Amino acid sequence: MSQVMVDVRGVHKSFGALKVLRGVDLTVRAGEVTALLGPSGSGKSTLLRVINHLEKVNRGWISIDGELIGYRRSGDRLYELRERDILRQRTHIGFVFQHFHLFPHLTVLDNVVEAPVAALRRPRKEAVATAERLLARVGLADKAGAYPRQLSGGQQQRVAIARALAIEPKVLLFDEPTSALDPELVGEVLDVIKDLARSGTTMIIVTHEIGFAREVADTVAFLDGGVVVEQGPPGAVLDAPRHERTRAFLSKVL
Amino acid sequence: MGLTTDPAPLDTGGTDLAPRKEADPGDLAALRVVPTRHYGRWAAALAVLVLTAQFAHGLVTNPVWEWEVFRAYVLSETIVSAVGLTLQLTAYATVLGFALGTVLAFMRLSRNPVLQTVAWAYIWIFRSIPMIVQLVFWFNLSALYERLGLGIPFGPVFWSVDSNDLIGTIGAALIGLSLHQAAYAAEIVRGGVISVDHGQLEAAAALGIPRLRQIRRIVLPQAMRAILPTAGNEIIGLLKGTSVVYVMAIGELFYQVQVIYGRNGHVIPLLMVATAWYVFLTSVLSVAQYYVERRFARGANRTPPPTPLQRARDALARLRAGAADTAPATPRGGTA
Ligand SMILES: Nc1ncnc2c1ncn2[C@@H]1O[C@H](COP(=O)(O)OP(=O)(O)O)[C@@H](O)[C@H]1O
Ligand SMILES: [Mg+2]
Numbered sequence: 400m401s402q403v404m405v406d407v408r409g410v411h412k413s414f415g416a417l418k419v420l421r422g423v424d425l426t427v428r429a430g431e432v433t434a435l436l437g438p439s440g441s442g443k444s445t446l447l448r449v450i451n452h453l454e455k456v457n458r459g460w461i462s463i464d465g466e467l468i469g470y471r472r473s474g475d476r477l478y479e480l481r482e483r484d485i486l487r488q489r490t491h492i493g494f495v496f497q498h499f500h501l502f503p504h505l506t507v508l509d510n511v512v513e514a515p516v517a518a519l520r521r522p523r524k525e526a527v528a529t530a531e532r533l534l535a536r537v538g539l540a541d542k543a544g545a546y547p548r549q550l551s552g553g554q555q556q557r558v559a560i561a562r563a564l565a566i567e568p569k570v571l572l573f574d575e576p577t578s579a580l581d582p583e584l585v586g587e588v589l590d591v592i593k594d595l596a597r598s599g600t601t602m603i604i605v606t607h608e609i610g611f612a613r614e615v616a617d618t619v620a621f622l623d624g625g626v627v628v629e630q631g632p633p634g635a636v637l638d639a640p641r642h643e644r645t646r647a648f649l650s651k652v653l
Numbered sequence: 654m655g656l657t658t659d660p661a662p663l664d665t666g667g668t669d670l671a672p673r674k675e676a677d678p679g680d681l682a683a684l685r686v687v688p689t690r691h692y693g694r695w696a697a698a699l700a701v702l703v704l705t706a707q708f709a710h711g712l713v714t715n716p717v718w719e720w721e722v723f724r725a726y727v728l729s730e731t732i733v734s735a736v737g738l739t740l741q742l743t744a745y746a747t748v749l750g751f752a753l754g755t756v757l758a759f760m761r762l763s764r765n766p767v768l769q770t771v772a773w774a775y776i777w778i779f780r781s782i783p784m785i786v787q788l789v790f791w792f793n794l795s796a797l798y799e800r801l802g803l804g805i806p807f808g809p810v811f812w813s814v815d816s817n818d819l820i821g822t823i824g825a826a827l828i829g830l831s832l833h834q835a836a837y838a839a840e841i842v843r844g845g846v847i848s849v850d851h852g853q854l855e856a857a858a859a860l861g862i863p864r865l866r867q868i869r870r871i872v873l874p875q876a877m878r879a880i881l882p883t884a885g886n887e888i889i890g891l892l893k894g895t896s897v898v899y900v901m902a903i904g905e906l907f908y909q910v911q912v913i914y915g916r917n918g919h920v921i922p923l924l925m926v927a928t929a930w931y932v933f934l935t936s937v938l939s940v941a942q943y944y945v946e947r948r949f950a951r952g953a954n955r956t957p958p959p960t961p962l963q964r965a966r967d968a969l970a971r972l973r974a975g976a977a978d979t980a981p982a983t984p985r986g987g988t989a
Contacts, residue, residue, distance in 0.1 A: 483864075500853060504951060517870065
């Protein structure tokens with residue numbers, strides 16, 4: 400079995416009195432794709448956001464490729480990292496948002512070039528070459544000079560994927576990457592993700608596309624009530640769920 | 654309308670009048686459109702034009718305006734150098750005011766309660782004091798603090814200087830204008846920054862882009878869209894606001910004009926000299942603002958609107974094309 404890339408252990412997260420995550424455990428191995436399912440409001444987005452430390456956990460810990468996220472261990476204490484170190488850790492984690500969040504004032508090329516230059520201190524020339532390669536990979540080589548608002552939703556999301564890939568992350572997190580898209584544009588984005596899966600990119604994908612999850616995921620995890628209720632190969636979780644709540648959820652979305 | 658291939662209408666409405674084209678709905682596209690005539694609009698425009706012409710005629714012919722005095726002074730050396738000083742005061746106060754204002758805006762937006770409170774208090778105080786009061790205050794500063802020094806807070810002073818030497822009248826005016834401007838600029842910049850979608854900062858943070866770069870490269874350029882229209886107002890306000898420093902006997906435009914008409918008594922034409930300059934400078938600033946705003950609007954629209962220059966060029970091209978279209982229709986040899 401390949402090494403563990405993402406390890407989430409006993410993570411708790413509350414917003415005020417609202418307990419969203421109540422002890423989440425999740426393990427993702429290098430090169431594996433995990434589809435994260437769960438009813439709306441079950442904390443799927445929150446889980447992705449704590450993984451790259453956009454939100455702080457209240458209890459538990461997360462590690463990426465063996466490196467603790469957001470903290471440094473010394474003896475029996477955890478020291479919170481400074482912002483600069485957290486930003487450096489985030490360059491190991493690519494994040495694709497539901498609403499893309501491209502930078503509207505920068506061209507498509509500059510959107511992809513920005514992080515490698517600013518965060519990884521790559522020479523601009525090298526970053527441009529990489530960006531052009533990535534844009535070709537998501538099928539948008541001819542849109543390098545366009546501004547995001549001149550693109551369709553599907554094209555914007557593909558740029559966002561190229562932008563996330565540009566920092567050469569160890570893992571890619573997708574938060575409902577196709578939920579904001581018109582139905583006929585969903586396919587082009589899913590195709591890009593499938594291509595990434597084939598090439599061995601480690602990914603955690605929050606999605607409501609059950610068919611897609613069945614096709615690309617090595618593992619399906621079902622989140623409800625603040626915990627991972629069930630986790631296993633798609634054949635097991637999707638076709639023969641052991642938990643009542645998983646069954647109830649699947650009967651609604653299928 | 655295809656004149657040659659038109660099939661003869663089967664039903665012409667049962668009348669004998671042969672060319673009743675309007676009865677055929679299929680041919681609507683071929684009909685001529687007659688726009689609505691707005692007689693009321695024409696009458697209103699005419700009335701306003703007559704009044705304006707009368708006023709303009711009065712301006713030119715009424716001797717009260719003494720245009721020869723205006724002509725003698727408007728480009729005179731004294732006035733032009735006074736305009737230079739007005740421009741300098743405006744430029745420096747804009748740069749210093751907006752620099753300090755930006756710092757104050759980010760202090761107010763920071764998570765540090767001390768910085769927040771200090772920035773809030775600064776804005777509160779400087780928006781409360783009328784500019785003229787502040788200016789006179791700085792002018793009299795030397796009476797309050799005779800010497801300004803550098804040293805350890807509450808400890809020994811290493812270096813000090815006579816405050817009047819350091820500041821001087823123009824310096825005092827500049828400090829007054831800038832500090833006043835900073836309070837307003839802070840709120841303008843803060844308004845721009847909070848108008849930027851929070852997802853932008855989140856995306857930048859998720860990519861690991863350093864904090865300062867997030868602000869400079871991602872947030873501020875987008876905030877500029879909201880900042881610029883108000884900032885343009887402020888800078889134009891400041892340009893004219895510099896005229897209050899005449900109370901400190903600084904030779905900017907308004908002060909010089911007063912000095913001159915105090916000597917020769919030609920009040921009206923000299924006020925017109927000042928007015929003409931303020932209008933001219935404001936116009937230049939407005940045009941500059943238009944183009945700066947356009948630059949920061951890149952990416953905001955799918956297709957950016959044309960500039961007035963482009964629009965004029967397009968209109969000219971259309972006119973020429975129109976003339977070319979109608980040219981064969983007008984019979985040749987119309988030279989009388
Ligand atoms: N920043 C926040 N402040 C307060 N409540 C939040 C915040 N973020 C999420 N929540 C709440 O946490 C719950 C889980 O949200 P989320 O993780 O977005 O769910 P999901 O992505 O599974 O639909 C929701 O009830 C939501 O309202
Ligand atoms: Mg969500």
